[in-house]
Amino acid sequence: MLDTMLLHIDRQSSQAVYVQLANGLINLIRSGILKPGTRLPSIRVMAAELQIHARTVVAAYDEMAAQDWIYSKPRSGMVVAENLPDLKPRTFRTSLPAAADKSAAGADPQQQFRYVINDGFPDHRIAPVEQLIKLQRQAFYNDDVERTSMYSDSRGSFRLRKTLAEHISGSRGIAMTPDMLLLTRGAQMAIYVVAAALIKPGDEVLVGDPGYRLATAVFEQLGARITRIPVDDEGIDVDQIEMACKRKFRLLYIVPHHHHPTTVTLSAARRMKLLSLIRKHRFYTIEDDYDYEFHYVHRPILPLASAEHDGHVLYIGSVTKNLAASMRLGYLIAGEDFVSRAAQIKKVIDLRGDLLFEDALAVLFEEGIIQRHIRKSLKLYQQRRDLFCGLLEKELGDYVRFRKPDGGMAVWVQFDGRFKLSVIAARAGEQGLKMSDGTAYDPVAERLNGLRMGFASLNEREMKKVTAILRKILEQY
Amino acid sequence: MLDTMLLHIDRQSSQAVYVQLANGLINLIRSGILKPGTRLPSIRVMAAELQIHARTVVAAYDEMAAQDWIYSKPRSGMVVAENLPDLKPRTFRTSLPAAADKSAAGADPQQQFRYVINDGFPDHRIAPVEQLIKLQRQAFYNDDVERTSMYSDSRGSFRLRKTLAEHISGSRGIAMTPDMLLLTRGAQMAIYVVAAALIKPGDEVLVGDPGYRLATAVFEQLGARITRIPVDDEGIDVDQIEMACKRKFRLLYIVPHHHHPTTVTLSAARRMKLLSLIRKHRFYTIEDDYDYEFHYVHRPILPLASAEHDGHVLYIGSVTKNLAASMRLGYLIAGEDFVSRAAQIKKVIDLRGDLLFEDALAVLFEEGIIQRHIRKSLKLYQQRRDLFCGLLEKELGDYVRFRKPDGGMAVWVQFDGRFKLSVIAARAGEQGLKMSDGTAYDPVAERLNGLRMGFASLNEREMKKVTAILRKILEQY
Structure with missing residues (x-):
């Protein structure tokens, strides 16, 4: 017979008592303590031992019967179902930490800082956030965004891709269509998706030294071998990239505009040489141009992606840098075929972005507010x-x-x-x-x-x- | 001397004329038409040929000089920089589609449907969205969310993990702490992150047949070999899983509660047997419980993850199903070590979720609004x-x-x-x-x-x- 000491009822819990009782009994069955065919205590006995109402025990037994854990046997009362595999009896313990009170004790590790x-990152205090939030709300109540979201394009909101393509064509000299754009949750996801499309374990990837650790981490996660190329005051050392061309590496990751972390800009001479290397050796290059617009000495330098490269430069940008650190939207610009392939990968990672946010951003671009x-x-x-x-x-x-x-x-x-x-x-x-x-x-x-x-x-x-x-x-x- | 016919100025463009001129010249340099050492036309000549103002030419030349493409040579005027590699002259063409007008012509492929x-998915019209949006706005103006977002915990908002851990402990019988929770953009990302943590190319993964294609697609993307196990009216065929145990597969993906697509629930007998197999053979199991709360015949069945499994059941849930299709939040529940490892992977895919949304959701849970x-x-x-x-x-x-x-x-x-x-x-x-x-x-x-x-x-x-x-x-x- 069941030792009701094994059952613990917590009257302070937000969970109904009958549910606690049913779950407790199910755990005893699963752990092998209550074996198939065992009779459960009668309603009266169970209620008395646990000091709960008989109706509560009835509700718990009904629930367990509905879930097929027990059944009502004539003249025996409730019995544990017999078609359950016979497990060896063992102490019921969980490998998970014992109690939820640890969560209550754990303080927010995020300290407050003055x-x-x-x-x-940009100053969020000056970002056009009121309009953005208002537009998100409108997009939500525009029935169609919500109702059709499961059928949405995995490249992201068409409306945002359309207006963003125009903005980018105008500002960066990249002739493009919305079909060459993949929207992602921040530039980080664009790096990941591109890398996942290109890298197999063991492939060689070139990165700057010093460089952006979270890009290197992407390539490592995908099993790439990392080769570090020195970065000096003129940017990444293109002569060393040329030497690496002899052994056919798979991918180069660069931040030519404001290198991360050192902020240097790749010199015109090195840009030229790098472009000619890309054309000659046809390796893939991720051009991470995360804060293109913010150049103070002269106009921003045109991206490598705006020159001829036969689809070997995969350009990554960020709208986050135009707004606020927590408002994340990145994008990839590449040939339509590559974008389609990347969109398939993005879809298995992040079903469909944030359509409300994307549509709201589209309006801000259309109305020139972001510009x-x-x-x-x-x-x-x-x-x-x-x-x-x-x-x-x-x-x-x-x-x-x-x-x-x-x-x-x-x-x-x-x-x-x-x-x-x-x-x-x-x-x-x-x-x-x-x-x-x-x-x-x-x-x-x-x-x-x-x-x-x-x-x-x-x-x-x-x-x-x-x-x-x-x-x-x-x-x- | 330069043929100015190669330069096209579009007065309708939103791009300043001097920028168009500078970019046009830079493209000619990059494509090898304007070679190092070549003299550019004088300001007067260039202005006359292009019928633009002399000041515009000056601005373009200044810009190019600032970017190191040209320099001012005594008695020669502006000359293309000599330290650029000598590229073979070639027609300037881009491999990218020619014009942006295609984007203007392309209609929104997303048709309108009545x-x-x-x-x-849930009915978004009844979701508590007004409060959510209001709270997101508040979270934005709560300086700290925004300012410290780059230092945020890659597992997601602590506040949401804390209240969600309490909600889950109460409703699903999983004893847990906030450190056992990883927040993701929807359950899809949780599946991806878990799979990326466990699968190497060539590993065998078991899925249901019929099953959820986007889960299978995750495993395929990561290079797994897929074995399909039949699903009948009692759920996935556990006997066939037992047979597969002989050859040590890596991962099992199941949807025990309401199987996707057929909605069947795994029978109690099969659950028991599956748990004993997990304990005996110690394979990993993703338990995708995407719409736990919505059970009409009896209370939801306790997850496998609530039983003893020594960390081999990785539980995935979704808050999206409590709100609206476009409001995506998923989570993984696993041991603290596994969650830490998964958080590292999540970080390289999606730097830091949507903190404003997560914090707003936390308040809705704290106040019992979601419940x-x-x-x-x-x-x-x-x-x-x-x-x-x-x-x-x-x-x-x-x-x-x-x-x-x-x-x-x-x-x-x-x-x-x-x-x-x-x-x-x-x-x-x-x-x-x-x-x-x-x-x-x-x-x-x-x-x-x-x-x-x-x-x-x-x-x-x-x-x-x-x-x-x-x-x-x-x-x-």
């Missing part, structure tokens, strides 16, 4: 770059090396070897300043001892605070 | 199931086979062999009714000749319209 230095916002933020970020670099020089000049970037939203700042970035970042955290400890770069912190300091999202007051906190930490190091 | 039969919505929709969907199955019987009984499902949001409907689903779907499209042609199932349409008809999102008027349209098509077939 100041944050990010990797180079105006880009022009406005370009001016603001240029001022902030100048201001921040001035502060870096004045307050931290004795401790750091940096070069004022021609574009982008971050300065690459390296600390003098006496000061370890990981230590600085930890102490900054204690002062309420969250900053990178360098682990987002490839190779990681130790060698580079530097971080990208995003200036675009900091106003003057915040910049002064941030540099003051860092100065104090460095003075007292 | 009626839509989906795969089994109330689930209870409310459960009642409504049960009524709709009964109504729809009644209509199917009455209007289409001569043409179709189906079984009233115990749960879920769809009926599995198979047409009599005389009527081809692909033909019916095409004709329905002409009548303004969008429905699946069966290609979302595995294996595809031909053999099954059936589709899932989602009833949850259709009100009475729509159901009557839909069945009337189908009846007419079948009568006139």
Whole structure:
């Protein structure tokens, strides 16, 4: 007979008592303690032992019978079903942590910080978010987006692809159609999808050194062998890429405009040579142009993808950088066939993007709101770059090396070897300043001892605070 | 000397004329027509030939000089930079389609439909979306979500994981902590991430037949060998899984609650046997429980994941089914170590989910709004199931086979062999009714000749319209 001590009823639980009882009994059956053919205690006995109402026991037994765990046997009452395999009796224990109270005890690991230095994101406070949210709401109540979403195009909202194709043709000199665009949740997913379409385990992939760790991580996840090519003040070393051509590598990943992390721009001479290598050796190149619009010294440099490359340059961009860090939309530009193949892969990863968000963004592009916002933020970020670099020089000049970037939203700042970035970042955290400890770069912190300091999202007051906190930490190091 | 006929200025373009000129010249340099050392026409000549203002030419030359494409040589004017590799002259053409006007001509391929039969999604018209959007807006202006998003936990919003862990512990009998939860963009991404963590090319994966094509597609994309196990009225054939254990397969994918597409529930006896096989042979099992809450005959059956399995059952659920098709949030429940590994993979695919959406959802769970919505929709969907199955019987009984499902949001409907689903779907499209042609199932349409008809999102008027349209098509077939 069943020892009712094995059953635990929690009256504080939001779960109905009869459900707790039924689930407890089912677990005992599954764990082999209650064997097929065993009689369950009568309703009266069970109710008395557990000090619950008889009706509750009836409800639990009914539920279990409906699920075929037990059945009513004449003159025996409820009996555990006999067509269940006979499992060896064993102690009922779960390999999962015991109780839910750990979750109650666990505090939010996301500390609150007064100041944050990010990797180079826009200032969300100036983004046209009110309109965006209003439009998302409208898109939701526009019945068709919602009703037909399961039949949607896996390349993403046609409306957004159409207006984005026009925007890109105009701003980047890439002659294109909506069918050459694949929308993704941020540029990261575009990198993943392209790589998944191209890489087999064991393939060689070339990346910059230093480089963007999360791109390298994609290629590693897909089983690629990574070869690191040095990046200097003119960008990635194209002569070394040329040498690698002898052994037929599969894919090159570059960030020619504002290299991550060091923000350098690939020189015109190297661009030319790289294009000729791509044409001659026909290797695939991911051109990650994540913050194209934000160039302050001259107009943005035309992407490699705007030149002749016979479909071997796969261009990746981001709308996130025009809006806010949490509003993620990236895209891939490639030939229609490649986009179709990539869309199939995207679909098995992320069924159908965020159609409401995509349609709302489309309206913002159609009405020129994003374009105006880009022009406005370009001016603001240029001022902030100048201001921040001035502060870096004045307050931290004795401790750091940096070069004022021609574009982008971050300065690459390296600390003098006496000061370890990981230590600085930890102490900054204690002062309420969250900053990178360098682990987002490839190779990681130790060698580079530097971080990208995003200036675009900091106003003057915040910049002064941030540099003051860092100065104090460095003075007292 | 340069033939200015090669330069095309479009005064209607939204792109500034000086930018068009600079980009045109850069393209000529890149394509080898303008060779290193070549003198550019003087400002006066260029302006006259192109009939543009001299200041525009100056701006273009300044821009190009800033980008290092040309330089000012004493007594020669502007000259193409000499440190560019000497490329063979070639016609400048792009492998990309010629003009952007194709995009203007291309109509939205997404037709408008008056009626839509989906795969089994909730009715978005009753979802608590107003609150959700309001909360998303609040989350955006709560500075910290946005500012610290790049430092966010790759498992997803802690706040949502915490409240969801409580909800799941209570409703599904899985003792768990927030650290055992990974949030994803829909259940599809959870399947992908789990599979990417476990599968190497060549590994054997077992799936149901018929089954969910987009799960099979994940395993195929990752290079797995697929073995199909028959699914009958009691669910997947566990005896055949037992036979497969002899050869040590890697992963089993099952939908035990409401199998996709046929909606059958795995019988208690087979569940028991499957659990004992998992314990004995220690293969990994993805338990896809995408619409757990929606069971009408009895309480939902406890997941396999709630029993003892030593971490070999990876449980996947969906919040999308509680809200609306376009509002995608899925999750994985597994041991903490596995979740950490999966989070690393998720991060390289989708940097950091939609934090604003996740935090807003957290509030809806904390306040019990989703829970109330689930209870409310459960009642409504049960009524709709009964109504729809009644209509199917009455209007289409001569043409179709189906079984009233115990749960879920769809009926599995198979047409009599005389009527081809692909033909019916095409004709329905002409009548303004969008429905699946069966290609979302595995294996595809031909053999099954059936589709899932989602009833949850259709009100009475729509159901009557839909069945009337189908009846007419079948009568006139």
